Amino acid sequence: MRGRVLLIVGASVVIVVVALFVSDALNPMLSGDREEEIYVVMKTTGPHMEFWQIVRAGIQEASQEFGVSPEVVGPEFEKDIDLQIEIFEEVIDQEPDGILLVASDFTRLVPLTEEATRRGITVVTLDSALDSDVPQSFVATDNVAAGVTAGEEIARLVPADRKIAIISHIRGVATAISRETGVMQALSEHNPELVLGPFYSQNDTQLGVQIVENILSEHPDLAGIVALNENSTVGAGRAIQALGLKDQISLVGFDNSREEIEMLENGVVRALVVQRPFNMGYVGIETLVRSMRGTDVDPFINTGSVLVRKEDMFTEENQKLLFPIIRGN
Amino acid sequence: MQRRSTRIQTTITLAFAALVIITAVVLAGLSLSFTHDAVESTSIDYTGQLISQVTTNIDSYIRHMTNIASVVLANGQVQEYFAGRTTGTEREDLGRSIESFLNAIARTRNDISLILIGREDGVALSNRPDLNLNPAVSITDLPFFVDAINSPGEAAISSSHVQNIAAGDYRWVISLSRTVDGLPADSRRTVLLVDLTFSVINDLVNSISLGSRGYLFVVDETGSIVYHPRQELIYSGIETEFIDRVLATDDDSFAVEGERGTRVYTIGRSEQTDWRIVGVNYSSELVQNRTLTQRYYTISSLILVLFAIVISVLISHRVSQPILRLRESMKQVERGEFDRTVAVSASNEVGALAHDYNIMIAKIRELMRRNEEEHALKRKSELLALQNQITPHFLYNTLDSIIWMAEGKQYQNVVTTVSALARLLRLSISKGDELISVHDEIEHIKSYLTIQKVRYRDRLDFSIDVSEGVLRLRIPKVILQPLVENAIYHGIKNTDHGGRVTIHGEATEAGILLSVIDDGVGMEADQMQRILTDEMNERQPGRGGQGTRVGVRNVHERIRLYFGAPYGLTFSPRDGGGTIVRIQLPSITGEALEAVREAEEIAL
Structure with missing residues (x-):
């Protein structure tokens, strides 16, 4: 008889405990006591790059949506690759559930990324590619597609018998290669002899100005320039402006610095290919969280780019891309 | 179960x-x-x-x-x-x-x-x-x-x-x-x-x-x-x-x-x-x-449910456990283990039930004990009665007297003795009832005395005086013979001139009073005391002496067994020598006896 009482009491205790566990298992997200630990390792955490601030706004928004609170770390300056490696190593030692990595170097962060994956950490790379297929996903602008967009626009603006110059930033850099490929792809119909370059501005505005001047001295009949990043675009724009050649030369550029926007508005730049940094940050976190929670994610996710011309600068959609930060007086 | x-x-x-x-x-x-x-x-x-x-x-x-x-x-x-x-x-x-x-x-x-x-x-x-x-x-x-x-x-x-x-x-x-x-x-x-x-x-x-x-x-x-x-x-x-x-x-x-x-x-x-x-x-x-x-x-x-289950288990346990134990005890009692009591301490109805059940079991146990005791006593009493019956020794003596009388051509004495012996035997072998009428008992002792009188001739005389009212009442059989035997062997036999035995019977307020009176040598006071209480060896038939004392005590015991105190024998000296033995008995009619028997048959 005593045994039976004990049995019933025991069974009841088991029922209660099981019920607690079941209810726990039913709402692991809601109960909040199992929140995933996430780190975002940035290229730069400084306030001087608007692009990264917008990426972080996207990261913030996605974190709220997916119920995570990532720790954002990184060197202040993008060039500080050694510091980023050091920080990345420290982050891996924390053994978080997931890392969103904006790699500042194509190859040097590969061993650590592989180490992180070995330790069961989900890694997703953002914006900048890594020479490894270990990350679950790579979330970035499809630069080939962006190059195609720019190439198609210049092809639309420049007659088939006129010369087009391509000004890229640094030879062999991933974005440069991809954008060049895209532009060339879009200009495949164009007479190859009329496609000049690519020339490399070394990411230097002044050098960009010089390159345009040099090209013009050799090819005064130049009718179009495709500049593949911000500094190349600004350099080319300044040259055109200085020479008063904005009606002769159509310039299609990349990115959306204040100077570029002014050039777009006053007709020096005909169109800009603009990335979507907010979406990049948002989709980066979304992809990381999905992957951590067991959903299959695509190895590459294109967050897209938009071509903005003067006439649609201030459309509802584009003004938010061109002027992402709400500024007052 | x-x-x-x-x-x-x-x-x-x-x-x-x-x-x-x-x-x-x-x-x-x-x-x-x-x-x-x-x-x-x-x-x-x-x-x-x-x-x-x-x-x-x-x-x-x-x-x-x-x-x-x-x-x-x-x-x-x-x-x-x-x-x-x-x-x-x-x-x-x-x-x-x-x-x-x-x-x-x-x-x-x-x-x-x-x-x-x-x-x-x-x-x-x-x-x-x-x-x-x-x-x-x-x-x-x-x-x-x-x-x-x-x-x-x-x-x-x-x-x-x-x-x-x-x-x-x-x-x-x-x-x-x-x-x-x-x-x-x-x-x-x-x-x-x-x-x-x-x-x-x-x-x-x-x-x-x-x-x-x-x-x-x-x-x-x-x-x-x-x-x-x-x-x-x-x-x-x-x-x-x-x-x-x-x-x-x-x-x-x-x-x-x-x-x-x-x-x-x-x-x-x-x-x-x-x-x-x-x-x-x-x-x-x-x-x-x-x-x-x-x-x-x-x-x-x-x-809450857990507590409820625990509490309900405990409560139902408390409720059902005494019932279970009660049932267990009842099973044992069913098997005949009457010495069991139900150990139920509950103070509720089940406890009361168990308590009443325990009382009932105790009563049954008491009844059974008494029943067994009574059976044992009855058996003992029957045994004692048997012991008081005519012994072969007495029969031999009587037959020897008869032969002696026949050789002496005292035919009248032979006839008297043989017919008395025949009556005695008839009464002895008469139905196994323990209780017989006073009349039958008197017939029995009369036959016995008749035989003894023939044997002792002039040395023994007897008289029987029983009032008409008690003759139909019932008494244990063969209670007078041991007393008469004792009176002859210890009272009269030792006198020079012989003696007289008187049987007296009357109804009193307490019941029946039978008396056996002899005018023999009498007894000392302590002797009278001892005769009913002393432990003595088994009766040795024919040896007279102490053997008859055993018979006297048997009578006393039998009466006590049947009727309890204050019934039984009392000894007192007779004025002018000799002993008076009084037998105090309850007044039981034949009808009452029948009624009791019927009740017993129904109960069985």
Whole structure:
């Protein structure tokens, strides 16, 4: 008889405990006591790059949506690759559930990324590619597609018998290669002899100005320039402006610095290919969280780019891309 | 048996548990749905309050812009300047005066980005003297100008947008624009622009949080987004927003099922702008509270049920256990173990039952003990009676006397003796009844004395005097013979002259009194005392002496066995020598005896 009482009491205790566990298992997200630990390792955490601030706004928004609170770390300056490696190593030692990595170097962060994956950490790379297929996903602008967009626009603006110059930033850099490929792809119909370059501005505005001047001295009949990043675009724009050649030369550029926007508005730049940094940050976190929670994610996710011309600068959609930060007086 | 008793316990346990579980579930369900409704309505109310507060704030900004516009337009200098009636330095002074006026107004608040009055030909005055109009755009192409012209005399309020009227200056603003009235009919179209720094509204709306995932957004009447935290996602199609539905509905809220759960939209409407200020709550966040509440209720219900089960098990155990034990004891008693008592300490009905049962068992036990005792006594008494019967020794002596008398041709004595012996034997072998009539007992002793008298001839004489009233009463058989035998052997035999034995019988108040009186040698007082109490060896037949004493005591014992004290024998000396033995017996009639026998037969 005593045994039976004990049995019933025991069974009841088991029922209660099981019920607690079941209810726990039913709402692991809601109960909040199992929140995933996430780190975002940035290229730069400084306030001087608007692009990264917008990426972080996207990261913030996605974190709220997916119920995570990532720790954002990184060197202040993008060039500080050694510091980023050091920080990345420290982050891996924390053994978080997931890392969103904006790699500042194509190859040097590969061993650590592989180490992180070995330790069961989900890694997703953002914006900048890594020479490894270990990350679950790579979330970035499809630069080939962006190059195609720019190439198609210049092809639309420049007659088939006129010369087009391509000004890229640094030879062999991933974005440069991809954008060049895209532009060339879009200009495949164009007479190859009329496609000049690519020339490399070394990411230097002044050098960009010089390159345009040099090209013009050799090819005064130049009718179009495709500049593949911000500094190349600004350099080319300044040259055109200085020479008063904005009606002769159509310039299609990349990115959306204040100077570029002014050039777009006053007709020096005909169109800009603009990335979507907010979406990049948002989709980066979304992809990381999905992957951590067991959903299959695509190895590459294109967050897209938009071509903005003067006439649609201030459309509802584009003004938010061109002027992402709400500024007052 | 175990199973049957378990069923009592199980029944009680299940009934208890079912009762408590049903109660707990019903209560928890009721509280839960109540809590759910309360939480939901509270949070919708809360959202509604937040939204109306935001709406009020936005309206006050817009009202402020409208007021500024009114103040500016009420200034007659503006009309004067733009009507083009003045020229030269007078006009320049007027322009400067207006600009400092605009500047003064703008400086009353720090959220006014720009106040500008612009004419379609590009003539413009503003609160910022250093402002250069953007050469890349024509003022007539700018949305604020177009909107104002399209609604003359009314304030046109834009959505949030980047103002590009000033060269190299791109600010997010809300624009209020209005045509300047009171100008000559042929004058060029002139528009007043008041720009509100959008960051004030952006920060206001952004600072409101609705749960951890909820958000607020603002759209204008055309569906353009004034503010949305995920504007970029919506434009690029990553997210969708139910703007059309917000614009179409007249309700204050609606719910939308989505991929990541149900969203509850709460809509506020701005009076000044026709904007919709929309709060979006994820109902999963309401559910979060609900789930939490649900869990607490479930846990407490389970604990309650657990307690209920434990308690009902204990109670049913307490109730059924005494019954079980009672039943167990009854089983043992059924098997004949009457020495068992039921150890039930419960103070309830079952305890009382057990107590009564114990009393009953004790009574049965007592009855059985008495029954066995009586059986034993009866057997003993019968044995003693048998021992008092005629012994072979007596028979031999008698037959020897008869032979001796026959040889002496004393035929009369032979006849007397043989017939007496025959009667004696007949009475002895008569039916096994223990109780016989006094009459039969007297016949028996008369025969015995007759034989003894023949044997002792002149030395023994006897007389029997029994009253008529006692003859039909019943007494144990063969009680007189041992006493007479004792009187002869110890009283008369030892006298020189012989003696006389007198049997006396009468009814007394206490019953029957039979007396055996001899006039022999008599006994000492202590001898009389000892005769009934002393332990003596088995009677040795024919040896006389002590043997007859055993017979006397047997008689006493038998009477005591049958009737208990104070019945039995008493010895007393006879005046003039000899002994009187009194036999005190109850008065039992034959009818009474029959009745008792019948009752016994029925009981058996």
